[in-house]
Amino acid sequence: MSTQSDTQPVATTKGHEVVRELVTQFGAETFKLQATCDGIPTLWTPKERLLEVLHFLRHTIRPYVMLYDLSAIDEQLRTKRRDQPPADFTVFYHLLSIERNSDVRIKVALSSDNLHLPTAIKIWPNANWYEREIWDLFGIEFDGHPLLARILLPSNWQGHPLRKSYPARATEFDPFFLDAAKQDAAQEALRFKPEDWGMQLGTKDVDYMFLNLGPNHPSAHGAFRIILQLDGEEIVDCVPDIGYHHRGAEKMAERQSWHSYIPYTDRIDYLGGVMNNLPYVLAVEKLAGIQVPERVEIIRIMMAEFFRITSHLLFLGTYVQDVGGMSPIFFMFADRQKAYDVIEAVTGFRMHPAWFRIGGIAHDLPTGWDKKVKEFLDWMPKRLDEYYKAAFMNGILRMRTIDVAKYNAEQALAWGVTGAGLRATGIDYDLRKQRPYSGYERLEFDVPLAHNGDAYDRAMVRFEELRQSLRIIRQCLDNMPSGPYKADHPLTCPPPKERTLKDIETLINHFLSVSWGPVIPAGESSQMIEATKGINSYYIISDASTMSYRTRIRTPSFPHLQQIPEVIRGSMVPDLIAYLASIDFVMADVDR
Numbered sequence: 001m002s003t004q005s006d007t008q009p010v011a012t013t014k015g016h017e018v019v020r021e022l023v024t025q026f027g028a029e030t031f032k033l034q035a036t037c038d039g040i041p042t043l044w045t046p047k048e049r050l051l052e053v054l055h056f057l058r059h060t061i062r063p064y065v066m067l068y069d070l071s072a073i074d075e076q077l078r079t080k081r082r083d084q085p086p087a088d089f090t091v092f093y094h095l096l097s098i099e100r101n102s103d104v105r106i107k108v109a110l111s112s113d114n115l116h117l118p119t120a121i122k123i124w125p126n127a128n129w130y131e132r133e134i135w136d137l138f139g140i141e142f143d144g145h146p147l148l149a150r151i152l153l154p155s156n157w158q159g160h161p162l163r164k165s166y167p168a169r170a171t172e173f174d175p176f177f178l179d180a181a182k183q184d185a186a187q188e189a190l191r192f193k194p195e196d197w198g199m200q201l202g203t204k205d206v207d208y209m210f211l212n213l214g215p216n217h218p219s220a221h222g223a224f225r226i227i228l229q230l231d232g233e234e235i236v237d238c239v240p241d242i243g244y245h246h247r248g249a250e251k252m253a254e255r256q257s258w259h260s261y262i263p264y265t266d267r268i269d270y271l272g273g274v275m276n277n278l279p280y281v282l283a284v285e286k287l288a289g290i291q292v293p294e295r296v297e298i299i300r301i302m303m304a305e306f307f308r309i310t311s312h313l314l315f316l317g318t319y320v321q322d323v324g325g326m327s328p329i330f331f332m333f334a335d336r337q338k339a340y341d342v343i344e345a346v347t348g349f350r351m352h353p354a355w356f357r358i359g360g361i362a363h364d365l366p367t368g369w370d371k372k373v374k375e376f377l378d379w380m381p382k383r384l385d386e387y388y389k390a391a392f393m394n395g396i397l398r399m400r401t402i403d404v405a406k407y408n409a410e411q412a413l414a415w416g417v418t419g420a421g422l423r424a425t426g427i428d429y430d431l432r433k434q435r436p437y438s439g440y441e442r443l444e445f446d447v448p449l450a451h452n453g454d455a456y457d458r459a460m461v462r463f464e465e466l467r468q469s470l471r472i473i474r475q476c477l478d479n480m481p482s483g484p485y486k487a488d489h490p491l492t493c494p495p496p497k498e499r500t501l502k503d504i505e506t507l508i509n510h511f512l513s514v515s516w517g518p519v520i521p522a523g524e525s526s527q528m529i530e531a532t533k534g535i536n537s538y539y540i541i542s543d544a545s546t547m548s549y550r551t552r553i554r555t556p557s558f559p560h561l562q563q564i565p566e567v568i569r570g571s572m573v574p575d576l577i578a579y580l581a582s583i584d585f586v587m588a589d590v591d592r
Contacts, residue, residue, distance in 0.1 A: 016041045018057075018064075018104045018435045025056055034086055034107070037286040037525035040094075044085050050108055051118050057095055057104065058123050064095035064104060065347040065413040067124035068297035070131065071121045072138045073541065076112075076165045080522035080543050088112040089140060093120070093327040094526075094539070094554075098413065098427065101434050111139065119144040128415040129562045137162040137250075147197065152243040152591060161251055168255045192227050197239055199229055206231055211573075215244050219322055222587030226564065228574075230256040240561050244592040253540075253551035257517025258284055259493040259547070261369045263354040265538075267555060269589040270351065271314055272532045273343070274300070274472045277356035279538045287520050287542050290359045295483040297439035299361055302476035303346065305469040309380075312338045312462045312469075315584040319459050323400040328391050334382050342372045358374075359492025360517065364485040373477050378469055381458035384463070392460065401455035405579035407567050408453055415566070419534025420465065421583065424457040426503030431530040443475050452468065455582035462584065468566040474524040491518045517546030533557055533584050553592050554559040557585035 002270055019041050022031060030053070031045040045053050046349050051553040058065040071089040075081065087109035095104050096515040108117060119126040119142040131142040132151040139160035142148060150157060159166055191240070194201060194210060211228040214220035222246035229237040249268060253261050265276040278300060286293065313336040317329035340350045347353035355362045378519035391397055407417075409425040422429060430447040434439040450457035486496045490505075499506040512518070526539040534556025560583050561589050568576050 009377070014177070015493050016102075017100070017339070019043065022053065026053065031246065034084060035439075036105075037523050038527070040103045040105050041525065042107060042524075044109060046108045047108045047117055051108070051123070053106060054093065054120055054123050057106075059258070062099040064097045064098040064100075066098070067120070067126055067130070067418055068096040068103065068416060068535070069094035069537070069552070070120075070127060070134070071539075071552050071554075072134045072140055072162070073550050074138065074162065077164045078543050079540075083552065084109075085109045085168050089115060089138060090142060091117055091134065098429055103352055105237060115140045115587055117142055119164075120473075121145065123414075124413055124564055126559050129558065130336060136160070140164065141531055145263070146357075149196075150243075152246040154186065154189050154243075156185060161248060168250075168251055171382075173237050177395075190237070191549070192241075194229065197241075199237060208236060213576075218401070219580055221318065221580065222584060223230065224590070226562070228576070230573070235568055235571055235573065235576060237567050237569060238358045238576075240564050242561060242587070242590050244431065244591070245587040247588075250551055250553055253548045255547065256347070256548050258520055258548065259358060259513060259517055261551075262356065263352070264553040266352040266354045267588060268555060268592060269311075269531065269533060269536070269586050270558070271307075271586055272589075273303075273313040273351060273537075274347070274353060274355050275304045275307045275309070275529070275531050276536070277354065278304055278438065279529045279531075279536055280540075281356050281358050282529070283538045283540050284358050284477065284520060285523045286525040286527065287488075287540065288358070288489070288518070289521075290487050290491060291489045292360055293481075293483045293485070294439065295485070296360045296485055297480040298476050299365060299485070300356060300438050301440060301443070302473055303343065303355065304444075305472045305476075306339055306343055308469045309466055310336050310343070311584075312466050313339070315462060316391070316459065318396075318460075319581045319584075323397050323535055323578050325391060325394060325397060328387060330447040331383070331390075332387070335380065338379065340468075342376050345369065345372045349382050357493060359489055360484075360486035362494075365480075370477060373473065377470060377474055377477065381467070384466055388463070392456075392522070393464065397454065397519070400574070400578050401582065403452070404455045405567050405582065406452065406454040407563070411563075412453070413564035413567065417534070417563060418556050418559075419462040419530070419532075420458055421534065421560060425453040426451040426460050426494040435528070437529060437555065438474075443472050445472050455578045458584070487533060491520065493518045519546055521543060531556065533586070533589060534560065552585070553587045555592065557583075557587075557589035560585055561590055 030045055031050055034042040037041050070093050075087045075090055089110040091108045093106040097294045111495050119131060131145055134140050135148050136150045136152055139161055141199050199368050213228060214225040215223045223242040227239045228235055249264055252264055262277055265280045268276045283433050313332045317332035320328045344350045347355040409427050412422050426449060428447055428449055433447055445468045448461045464539055486492050495506045495510050500510045520542045522544040524541050525539055528535050528537040536556060537554045539549050539552040541550040567581055
């Protein structure tokens with residue numbers, strides 16, 4: 001039987017440009033370099049110097065303009081930390097530079113008796129929600145934060161669920177009950193108190209009205225609530241309220257095998273289907289040292305682009321509906337079903353196929369797949385021409401969306417905006433081009449851009465992305481490589497079934513991987529992809545176990561909603577509806 005090693009391929013970062021800059025500025029003694037599988041420079045720094053380091057990275061030449069992600073790790077049960085500094089908890093800052101097209105990860109070690117860090121809001125405004133999330137789920141406090149309150153869980157929740165001491169299964173809790181008193185307390189906890197958020201009830205001349213939009217309003221696109229402070233119809237301020245869809249996806253990863261967690265990823269951006277599987281399996285494959293065949297890469301791209309199409313068609317239909325048009329959504333949904341027919345023919349399922357596997361895909365392409373794909377590619381382009389005339393040339397839609405909810409590139413980067421929302425401000429940044437993965441470097445396509453950064457441009461960018469997705473799929477169809485659909489590696493899960501009928505070692509690996517789960521080597525890895533709504537990534541930590549020690553899911557929709565107040569202040573309520581429609585968010589992608 002093939003052995004499962006406790007070692008992994010580690011990408012070196014010692015000679016990386018940003019490492020040299022930091023050492024030159026602060027001295028080598030300020031940092032401890034950690035090797036990871038993803039090649040991102042990862043440096044530990046004392047918390048006393050944290051803000052200095054972050055401020056330098058934000059304002060250096062070719063700065064790290066985006067706080068891409070910020071979260072924490074409970075280290076207390078971890079046994080294989082590879083000479084990392086002692087820590088009960090770790091907070092990490094994942095920073096992204098557009099000019100360098102590179103990242104850096106800054107880590108800070110904390111002990112249980114002093115879970116405090118200074119806030120980074122003055123450096124990156126989008127640190128606000130991320131710091132609230134860390135407090136909510138880990139209990140780490142950020143000194144100087146304007147309102148360190150729960151964000152994903154109700155305000156009366158007890159405990160911090162992503163601590164290792166917090167139970168992961170319902171059977172580990174006392175039986176749940178809900179009596180009238182408990183229900184009343186839960187309802188009271190939802191009451192919005194403007195003074196808690198620094199909002200005035202009025203001035204000497206004006207009494208402000210506070211309006212709940214959601215969490216069940218159709219234009220909120222899910223269980224999302226936004227409280228508006230209004231002077232007539234003008235929005236003075238607002239508070240987005242999330243968490244109604246939180247299901248603990250990151251906690252679930254700690255109790256599922258590496259293989260059995262794949263269906264959970266489908267439910268993050270539940271319109272993205274296999275697009276959600278991709279960053280997860282790529283990150284695990286980096287840890288395991290698995291190189292998939294070229295055929296697997298192209299099949300993955302083809303199916304991911306099919307889901308980009310289905311997601312964008314839903315977005316465009318509801319976008320037009322939200323600004324007053326009815327007919328296009330029916331046509332777009334009909335064409336969306338045609339795309340799902342192809343997805344079902346290939347994978348066996350429609351919305352949630354959970355079809356990608358560690359080391360490959362669930363099964364090879366079925367007989368006749370090419371005919372189904374070709375029929376769709378022949379059908380769809382002329383439909384897009386009709387959509388453009390019916391929707392984007394419509395005077396009402398243009399009036400409702402042009403110059404509405406505008407923001408520029410600087411604002412987008414400050415708030416962590418990615419995807420079409422960023423490219424609508426003129427920034428040419430698409431990971432499929434800038435950091436090709438899974439074989440995108442072998443395909444030709446363009447990156448649609450706009451420059452006005454308004455609700456109209458965000459929709460136009462996505463509309464043009466539909467044409468490019470069709471172009472990508474056409475190349476996959478015409479140039480599909482031959483070869484296996486699974487990697488020949490002992491940690492591929494599950495191994496090809498035909499091999500299990502002939503090879504005893506493969507049969508044993510199959511039994512262990514499916515019943516117990518593959519043991520992935522200890523280490524850390526991440527993978528970013530250009531998902532349907534922006535950049536999505538999985539940052540996973542293995543402790544040489546059959547389950548993940550920590551799985552961090554960075555989704556694009558979370559920062560996109562955090563930006564709402566800055567963009568919409570001073571606008572009218574109908575403008576907010578158009579703005580929400582143009583963001584293209586899914587609440588499962590926000591709340592996880």
